[in-house]
Amino acid sequence: MxxxxxxxxxxxxxxxxxxxxxxxxxxxxxxxxxxxxxxxxxxxxxxxxxxxxxxxxxxxxxxxxxxxxxxxxxxxxxxxxxxxxxxxxxxxxxxxxxxxxxxxxxxxxxxxxxxxxxxxxxxxxxxxxxxxxxxxxxxxxxxxxxxxxxxxxxxxxxxxxxxxxxxxxxxxxxxxxxxxxxxxxxxxxxxxxxxxxxxxxxxxxxxxxxxxxxxxxxxxxxxxxxxxxxxxxxxxxxxxxGVREFYAVKAAYLAKWLAKHNPHHPRIMVMGAGRITRRRAEMLLDHGVEITAWLDIDPCKINRRVAGRPVIHRDEAPSPGRAFLVSYVAGHGGAEDIEHFLRGRGYLPGRDYLLAA
The missing domain is CATH 3.90.550.10 (Spore Coat Polysaccharide Biosynthesis Protein SpsA; Chain A)
Known part of the structure; x- marks a missing residue:
């Protein structure tokens, strides 16, 4: 058996x-x-x-x-x-x-x-x-x-x-x-x-x-x-x-999922504007995904353009239903903090956002 x-x-x-x-x-x-x-x-x-x-x-x-x-x-x-x-x-x-x-x-x-x-x-x-x-x-x-x-x-x-x-x-x-x-x-x-x-x-x-x-x-x-x-x-x-290998294979399948489930496809906003976050998120670009903005809390990045895209304070993120967010914030407790914040704003996982780190 x-x-x-x-x-x-x-x-x-x-x-x-x-x-x-x-x-x-x-x-x-x-x-x-x-x-x-x-x-x-x-x-x-x-x-x-x-x-x-x-x-x-x-x-x-x-x-x-x-x-x-x-x-x-x-x-x-x-x-x-x-x-x-x-x-x-x-x-x-x-x-x-x-x-x-x-x-x-x-x-x-x-x-x-x-x-x-x-x-x-x-x-x-x-x-x-x-x-x-x-x-x-x-x-x-x-x-x-x-x-x-x-x-x-x-x-x-x-x-x-x-x-x-x-x-x-x-x-x-x-x-x-x-x-x-x-x-x-x-x-x-x-x-x-x-x-x-x-x-x-x-x-x-x-x-x-x-x-x-x-x-x-x-x-x-x-x-x-x-x-x-x-x-x-x-x-x-x-x-x-290796970490890069995980993110590379993930990007291909995540892009397919977004094409099917993201009502704003191919556009997403990415939670996190740090260098490592950007490098991992930008793997989606090779699969037809468009990143329109970074969402962050670092005052040194807010209202600047990083990698050709605006950095917006996460408190200014569009309301649920107006954009799809993908979080690449890593680090111990980072994903939990993002999820607590988004759920408090009325975002639902799978409908309005996904955690990708």
Missing amino acids: ISVLLPVHNAAATLPDALDSLLRQSFTDLEIIAVDDGSDDRPEDGPRGTPGGPEPPDAPETSATRAVLQEYARNDRRVRVLGIKHGGIVQALNHGLTAAGGEYIARMDADDVSHPERLQKQVDFLRQNPDVGLVACRAAFGGSAEHAGGYKRHLDWTNTLLTQERISLGRFRESPLVHPTVLFRKELVHRFGVYRDGPFPEDYELWLRWLSLGVRMAKLPETFYVWNDPPHRLSRTHPRY
Whole structure:
């Protein structure tokens, strides 16, 4: 019924906990498709061989990660190990999707842990809600809040997005879902496509694409996942997860959304007139959006022209219905301040404004 997609690269130390958490699921009709993405870590008990003893000198070298996977596959036939040449996360994910035989696809990372009831609750939700294509769950942060405050704040924010509406509108602020917490209908892959490889976060692009094509998404209010934060996490180390890459892929889909929902299209006003804000907002220009003015509170900018556009105090913004506002104000608490201000003025999210940072 469920194929759990588990891409793995050099994760021998954390794999046992991840696999154990899947094999202890109360929902047992599942297969774990572990795609070994060219792991080359070495076993701890010697330069060659699997745990338990060295291999003969002429035997091919087995990575520590592959050894763990093979041991689990021997003990439980639900574990399927697929080995590929190292090519990155997108190749591994799509290779696993091709091999998946389940009606539903669940994601899991090799350094995280799933609650025993996770898959049962998620599949029950999709069965009871045939109009929903994907369901995630809340996650607990398994890292250090002191050293990874940004990740912790992001996770806390995603945990507030439980409904289709909040996920849909929140997508233009940040990625609204923690990738390994999701379970979706496999038919979505056939209808709307697989993960795309490019200079952007593969999961964020997938959510943006599927949402733009009408896929409804939800999130369970229970915490059924522990999202750990090791220093080697791809989102920390790979350039595809850089800030600029997030804003670039977001701009393309945001422009499409604005063309469909903004009654004043292609004209918008942008909240924020700082240099970084302008640079991010101006990515929309390549997609046919026109920025008519900046809205700000900095007295040094008010009543000036910046980047060829007037800067207006946000208190002087047009009344609801007379313009569409997109906020690119970043920083801790910035979006919340903007939303409080706009709602106090009678603006409604999705109708009169969007948060894009």
